[in-house]
Amino acid sequence: MTSILWFKRDLRLDDHPALDRVISFDEPILCLYIVEPDLWQQPDASFRQYRFLEESLGDLRQSLQQRGAELVMRTGDAVAVLDELVGRHGCMRLVSHEETGNGWTYARDKRVAEWARGRGLPWIEVPQCGVVRRIVGRNGWQSARDDFMTQPPAHPPVRIKTMATASDPLPKAADLGLSPDGICLTQRGGRAAGVERLSSFLQHRGQHYRRAMSSPLEGAEACSRLSPHLAFGTLSVREAVQATRDHQSKGRKGGWSGALKSFQARLAWRDHFIQKLEDQPEIEHHCLHPAYEGLRPLEPDAARLKAWEGGETGLPFVDACMRSLRATGWLNFRMRAMVMSVASYHLWLDWRATGQHLARMFTDYEPGIHWSQVQMQSGTTGMNTIRIYNPVKQGLDQDPTGTFTRRWLPELAQVPDRFLQEPWKWEGAGKLLGRSYPEPIVDVQSAARAARDAVWAVRKSDGFHPVAKRIVQKHASRKAPRRRAARGPSRPRHADQMSFDF
DNA sequence: AGTGCAGTTGACTTT
């Protein structure tokens, strides 16, 4: 008798609670990965993500082989694949991790659950991160996550006894309808690359994390770059949390303590946001606060959408970010917030269309984080005050030397530094704008003002606040109340603790 | 030397 271990977004053997569980049954394991063509047809799926998956699966297969084990790969509908395998091999149970994915994987999992019930086959799903399934409200969430992160991870045994069966070759991206999407500077997938990113971050790259993470140039090295590994599960969040904790306990100096604390906070926020999608999968498709539904045209202005996607808005810093994203599959947090903000406010584009483009462009696309952030930066949550980024100011603040902007906008080579973020103010703009580089698609000031007024009008409308209050009840992060010092002034809180409201 | 004043800075508020 065998159990099926269904690998999903958990492409590793270390700290793999589902593997640990299935091993406890002491039966041969059918290690399965299902390539689902329909999943890769979804509007949030892309070539670059599939490429990362290919590399990660190759690594996983090798790790299994080193333990005398086989990875069975099948291409097709999950229920059909599982049904065929169970029929042929008489499997006893299905074991996997809980997945908090997009609406498509949620629906697929419901079909799998229904199929398993019908066959009388137990499907054991276990958590692999701090997200808590079927939690009511957010009370106790933080301590549940802390407990999970404190548990010692299981290490895979030296030998894993698997059951081999016919395996499909991994489809080529083109076979799934995925064509190259402009990625040219890839981040390598697979467990080995993930482990390397983690250790190099903790050894040296992360030292100036706090200062450098918002810079589009320095951030590429100073940020951990673990995001695609966490998204595909080549590393577990717990591994990252515990490795960071180990370094924190060494009490390193030289800015490290701030960096590591800050990084831990982000790892926690990661689970916090994924929990939102777990609790309310509709946030992928509907405004969290319904009063914002219909505020922007649901069918976005095609020319504006195309200009934004292609890095041709005429706003240099936005264009540099969008072109860099297309080429690398990554942007730092602040730049993601800015490009989304510009799309939603200045360009007045509905978040669903722009969010799908960004989802495809992000190699590290993680639905829970993504749609929470997309709605936050579009002001449709009703929970926090709207944040309209000024792309000119961001360019001046985050790219003061202009190096990043110039790297991605070679056509601005002739523009003097002081006009780089606002080339339309340069007296020589005439020979540039409308020829090699577009005129700004909107006026930054007036577009921002119009958007702000429109959003505030919704906030002031009848019935807005009672609904907003209910949303806060459901979603707001609850921190343990700070114990008040017996006397003396309270320490000022660091921004880390104040940010990310929703 | 003290006063007036334009310009700057920073804390705080509003949108």
Place this chain on the structure above:
DNA sequence: TAAAGTCAACTGCAC
């Protein structure tokens, strides 16, 4: 991890 506006305190300078 917003930005703009407001206001009071401060600064440097002319007289």
